[in-house]
Structure formats: structure tokens, C-alpha cells
Amino acid sequence: MTAETATPHAAPNASDRDAVTAREPLLRLDGITKTFPGVVALDDVSLEVRAGEVHALLGENGAGKSTLMKILAGNHTANRGAIHLEGEPVHFDNPMQAKRAGIVLIHQELSLVPEMTVAENIFLGSLPKGILGTVKWRVLFAVADEILKTLGCRFSAKDKVEKLSIANRQMVEIARALVFTPKVVVFDEPTASLTDAEKVVLFEIIRGLMRKGVGIVYISHRMDEIFTLSHRLTVLRDGKVRGTRVTAETTEDDVTRLMIGRSLEGREKRAAGEPGPVALEVRGLSCGSLYRDISFEIRKGEVVGMYGLIGAGRTEIAETLFGLRSPDTGEIRIDDETVEIDAPPDAIARGLALVPESRKEQGLVLGMSCRDNMSMAQLGTVSNGMGFLKPKAEQAIYDTYATMLDLRSPGPQALVVNLSGGNQQKVVIGKWLSTAPEILILDEPTRGIDVGSKSEIHDLIRRLAGTGLAILVISSEMPEIMGVSDRVIALYHGQMAGVFDAATLTEDRLVQAISGL
């Protein structure tokens, strides 16, 4: 039971489904094969999408989903195989051709120009022009506002994109897709940064497209969404199709087995044992309009979850604890001692570690090797007094944590940019565990990573707590927070809306708390 299934919209009913599955395929991918130097990314992959169907595409990171969609959208060309749209063979050399043909990809990573208005972004590349090539601003804004209205957006076409929240930016991406009256729309992890309320709006939009006969490919890691939305699903693993199922006739366990080739053990188990003394205590912490009067404590061996909507001040609190932001008032105590943390080095010296929210922007130097990234937070300990690095000590860190975290990487010198999201996250976690922290803060530890790595990281969190670490987990995913925490702090608009014991906490209660009820 999760927040998404609590939405008023149930899964498509049976008659709906039969009607859809009976139709001729709108889009057919036949035997697509794509090789990169040294790797077969896709091996004889076939997939069909019918008009008005939501076809979910699943697979762990690196399974080939993104490559397949890039071939569909004209970013890559397949080595073998064919694409048929409405029965006609098509071939795309670039994304523009695919768009003109009616295939639109809504990217996971947003591709908007932040300094421009919403309307300009929607029509980027196809601005309405007058005789002299001047932009027809009035038409532009009017049409853009019209599209935004159909999407139920509450911002104006004249707003600058940089002022919008991530969720609203996602809406702009979708609006942009609608300009081309698409036949097939691909959503790549569209809910990764959306709150539950925003998801409801998105799903309504997807259902709207469905009713218009648009074929939808929906890529997601979230089972609940897939079971709510999709008619059929196809699972990829290691570049091969492992199975296509009618969603109503399959189960989560079955799908998970197809994805990872083995079955997952049950839910995360709590570590036995009583929490120890208080490791971190926060008293009356406030910072401008970001958060006010935050007080909580974390004991050794305890996992505390922090849950709230985006913008509720979660990340800002973590950044303050780690010295990336200074509070206006309030006190931070570590091991019963008031501490001044002005910069990350102070925090590290105090035994704190922060696995940041976005691993690519804040966690990793993508162009550096796995080993160098892992040793980055503690070069002081892997060098001699003169600042001369000791490669063997660095290698030892890599060996230890690559083994402990089951890092799947071609080797210590492999660049992290070439790893999957789950493995990248393991590098960041390894980096911080190697500093032997006493208080570990994890901000969205499993955002955008595959189910396999996700459950590994959940197990790891519980295991680390078992060894006496004090852990703060920030997450937008309710199952994650409920599954992994001992206690949960709910935030609402920068204020504490309650601290709950996870054992007796219900999802409804938590939703109420973060909505200010």
C-alpha cells in the first residue's frame, strides 16, 4: 500500500484493457540490436505499443532501456532491426525527424533553458514568426497558456523557467511534447522528482493522452506506478527482452524476478538491539524562510527518517548540519558537546558524512576514476605529511568498499561516468564510509536507481545502524522511509510536523502530517 495507489484513479479496468490489446500495434520495434565498442547494449529487442496503451518498460540501470529509447527517438542508430510506425517502416537519423513523425521523448534529465520564459521553452526551435522573422509574442504566449491550461498548470507562460520548481519544469517538458501532436510519447522516469500530489496530476495527463489514442512508453523503477498505470509491461535485462506481460495478469514478485534474474528477499528487516547514547542533537535550528525551530536527536545505532514534500526544508537542514549553510539560530550538539560547523571539513572532523541529494551534481567528479572518487574525502589519510599520495592506501580503500558494497565496476581506474546510477551511488556511499563516520546523513539515497541496488542500499543502512552508526535518511519515497527508519520526522513548510515511531506509524498519518493536517 503506497501513496500512489491511494489516488482516486484505479488501474485500467478489464474491458478497457481488452479493447486496447485488441488493436493493431501503433509502433513496432523489431529485432533491434545495438553494439557499442566492446559491449552489446541491445540484443534482438522487439517491442510493440498499441494506440491508447501505456506500455511500461522496466529493467535495472544498464539493462538497455535508455539506449532503446534513444534509438526510437533518433539519438542513436541501431546496428540491426527495424522500426514500424502505423505499419510503415521508418528510419530516424536525428531527434527532429522522430519528433516530426510523432515520437516524443520526455527526458529524465530536463533540457530546458532556465533563463527563458516557459512559452519560449515550449516553442524552442519552432517559435511562431512574422513576415520579417520577428517573433509573434502575443500568439506565442496565448498558445502556450492554452497548452498549460489543458495540463492544469498554475503558472504563466510568461514565467521564467528558472523560477519554477522541478515538478513544474517537468510540466513544461510535457507541454513541449504536446506541441507536436505526438503519436507516441516516451516518459523516462517522469516521477523521479515529483511529489505525490504532482504525480496525481501527471497520471491524469497520461490518461488524457491515452484517451486521445496516443501510445505511451512508460519507463520507471516504481512498481506501484507501473501497476497503477500500465496495460502491459516489458522487462529488459542485459540488453535482452526477458518477458512481456499483461500487467493485470502478473505480480510484483514475478516482474522483479524477471528484472534481476532472482527473487528479492523480503522487506528490510530492523536490526535488533537498543539504540545507544545520543550522537547528534539539534536544538531550535532556524534558517530564514527555509526552516524554523527544528529540534531532534539521533542515537547511536538508530535510523531516523526525514520526510516531507520537496521544498519542506529537508535538504537545507542536512546542508546546515554539514556546514554548507549557516543557520540563523540554534544549536548543534555532537556527543553532548556544542559544535561550530562552518564548513564541510569541520563536519568531517566531527565524524559527520553527507551523501548528497544529487550524486552527479554534488556527489561525484564524473570524469575521475572510481578509486579517486572514493578517496576524495580523506586525501589527508592516504598521503604522507608532505601531501604526497600513497596509491596503495587509496587502492586499499577501493578494495575494501568495492567488496563491502558489491560495486560492479570494470576496475578501480574506470571512470564513474560509465557506471550505472546504482553503482555510482555505491561509490559515493563508499567514499563516505571510508571516512569512518559516526553520523551518516543520506539525502535521497536511492533516487533514480534500480530495484536491485535499492534493496542492497536499504539492507546496508540497517546493517550500518547495527554497528552503532547514527543515521539520518531523507527521502521522498514513503515505502523507503517507513521501511528503513526507526523514527520518522515529518516536515511541513520548514517546520516539524511531528516525530513518529515507525513501528506504529501508518501511511495515512504521515501523509496528513506532511500536508499540514
Add this chain to the structure above:
Amino acid sequence: MTKTLATLQNLRRFTVIPPIWLFTLACAIFFSLMTDNFAEIGNLKNILQQTSTIGLIALGMTVVMINGNIDLSVGAVVALAASLAVGLQSEIGTLPAVFVGLGAGIGLGFVNGMIVWKTGVDAFIVTLGAMIGVRGLVFLYTQEQSFFAMDFAYSDFGMSQFAGLPTLAWVFLGFTVLMHWLMTSTVHGRNAYAVGGNRDAALNAGIRVGRHMVVNFMIVGFFAALAGITLSTQMGASTPNLGREYELWTITAVVLGGTKLAGGAGSIVGTLGGVLAIGILRNGMNLMQVPAFYVLVILGAILIIVLFIDRQVNRAGVEEVKI
């Protein structure tokens, strides 16, 4: 074309030597075949001596550019350090004058770095301002006069040889080894790559990014000053217009050597290759009696072509599949 590029990629994969060295070697072979004098020992020594000025600055510039910054004020610092080192000789003695010159370079680097750190203004703008302002200081100090070295030992040094090579070539090669070691084997070097590759991640990892950048600006200031002083020992004099456009030649050499303007990638070995490539091209074309203006046209074109090829090679890497 694609086949050649694929070969280049394979070469890159199996070697740690930056691709510019292929180009540098090709140029050396070309000029050896085309001219009688290029491959003579005397001429090769000559090239090393000539390139040592730009080369020294390029060593410092490499660090700053890997760090994600840039320093446009190096040309002006060359003139300032040379004027101080030559102009103050008669008053305070040669060695103290040299130290004042070096100190001025390090000091200006410190100021550049502090402004970049504390104001957050882009290094391009800050050092552009410094480039204009410092040149003004040079004119103020020299009153538009050239200075001549009264100490003959000073100008002898610039022409001297040691163990068969010009002393200045030794200075350049010695510092090249030192900087290579700094960038590959020390915490400071590793941090330079990390800060340039992703400043936020470096901050998150507890690297004191601001201080680190200031040190790098001091390093490039030192090298610019040193280059100014070695140049004035070669000439036995300093002029207020010394070092004009040196910032551009330096950046050209560094970029040819594979350092990215955006930071995070590059190497001292590459920079050495870039410096030598420019030196060999200028020297070789000179021996072939290519008119000076054509030399500039050819150098400009080569810069763009080499970077285009490099981009193709690197872009192919982007398509590599994720594991």
C-alpha cells in the same frame, strides 16, 4: 576519416601519452625532412631555450585551467617582474631584485585568487581586469622606459649552458618534472582535478575549495614572474611592453596539450607537448622561410584543427555504453 579517428581512439586507450605528442613528433619529422638545419643539435637547443618562457607560464596555467579557472594577467606579470628584477638591481642588488620580481608575481596571484574566491566573480573577468591594471602599473613604475641590466652576470645567465643544454632549458624541464609530480602524486594535484571536475562535489568532500584556488593563482603568478625574469636575462633588459599576448600563446599551448577550458582534465605532459608543438612549428616554418604572417595564419588554423580532432575522439567516448 572515421577509420583514422577510430585508430586514434585506440591509441588513446592504450597509452597515457596525450595525443598532441603524435602531432609534435610528426612536425619534428616533417621539418627534419624538409630543412637541412632543423635536426641539428644547436637548433634543437635553440627551440628549448625559445620555448622556455611560454613553457614556464604554461606550467602554472595548466594547473589553474585544470582547476576550472584561467589567468589572463600572466603577460602583464611577465613585464612587471622583469621590470622590477632589472630596474631594482642597481639599488638593492641582483638577487634581492629577482626575489622582489618573483614576490610581485606570487602576490598578484594571491590578489587574483582572493578576489575570485571572495567575490565569486569569474576568473576570466577578474584576471582580465588584472591584465589591464597590472600593465598600467608597469608603465607607472617604468615611466615607459626600458631598463638595461647593469649586472653582466644577470645577462650571462640567460645565455649560459649547463651540461650541454641552455640553463633556461634546464630550468623549464626541471619545473616541468616538479609540476608533473605535483599534479600526479600529491593531494594538491588531485584536489585540482576534483575542484575543476565538479566544484560542488569537491566542496561536499571537504576540500577547502577557496584556499585551494588561491594557491593555484599564486603558482601561476610565480611562473609568470619567473618567465619574465628568465626572458629579461636572455635580453639583458626589460621593456614595459614585454609579454604582450603571452596569455594567448600560453592558453594556446595548454589547450593544444589537451587541457579542457571547463576544467577537470589535462596534464603537464600534454602541456609540454603543446609548448613544443608551437615552438617546433614556429622554428621549422622560420627555417623554411615561410613569411611571418603566414606562420600566424597556419598556427591559428592548426589550433582549431587539433581541437576539432580531439573533440571527435572525445565525443566518441560519450557514446560508450554504461555498465
